[in-house]
Amino acid sequence: MPSVFDEFDSISPKRGHDNTGVTDRVVNQFLTELDGVEVLTGVFVFATTSRPDLLDAVLLRPGRLDRLLFCDFPSQHERSETLSVLSRKLPLASDVDLDGVARLTEGFSGADLQALLSDAQLEAVHDLLDSENVGKHDKKPVIADALLKSIASKAKRSVSDAEKQRLYNIYSQFLDSKRSVAAQSRDAKGKRATLA
Structure with missing residues (x-):
């Protein structure tokens, strides 16, 4: 049974940074659940964050949230696939070239692509209402290739190059600190391990 926490840094930041102690209690309760005396067979906990540097380090120790997966901005191919999935139920014209749209959207996130499709759908509705076919009830708005590419x-x-670089730097520093802590722990035990 998976448990998914989005924006995990908002509920489990580093302890000791607020005056009320609420954050400390939330993190401590979460640790209690993760380390509880009851074995949680078949329970998987997934947590997402764009700011791993804000998480309390004890949550990232082995046996807790100990696997890291970096999800980068989508490549052109991934954007094309994302557009295909997001537009599955939209009224696209037969000539729509989603690969062409993907080429125009370098640096766009999945949310940006969703917004683009929503804007195109809304514009298609406006185009239909503005046309002389207003009286025809059987006519439905269709997103044409030219409209989608224009939009x-x-x-x-939503994320500038500077912001993207800042996020990459945060993640890189976070990984370096994780490696440093792991090396110190390994050295303290007098054992060496190779991670693949």
Whole structure:
């Protein structure tokens, strides 16, 4: 049974940083649940964050949340696949080239792509209402390739290059600190291990 926590840094930040002690109690309770005396067979805990540096380090020790997975911004191929999945139930014209849209959306996140498709759908509705076919009830809005590419070419991604680099630096520093803690722990025990 999976348990998923999104924006985990908001509920489990480093302890000792607030005056009320509420944060400390939340983190301590979470640790109690993770380390509880009852064996949690078949329970998997997944936590997502864009700021791993804000997490309390004790949560990241072996046996707790001890595996890291970096999810980068989607590549062109991944954006094309994401657009395909997100547009599955949308009224796309037969000529829509999602690969072409993916080429226009370098640096876009999945949420940015969803917003782009929503904007295109709304624009298709407006185009239909503005046309002379308003009286025809059987006519439905359709997202044409030209419309989708026009909106994609004007759309702005939500994360700038500077912000993206800042996030990469945070993650890199976080990984370096994890390696440093692991090396210190390994050295203290007098054992060496190779991680693949």
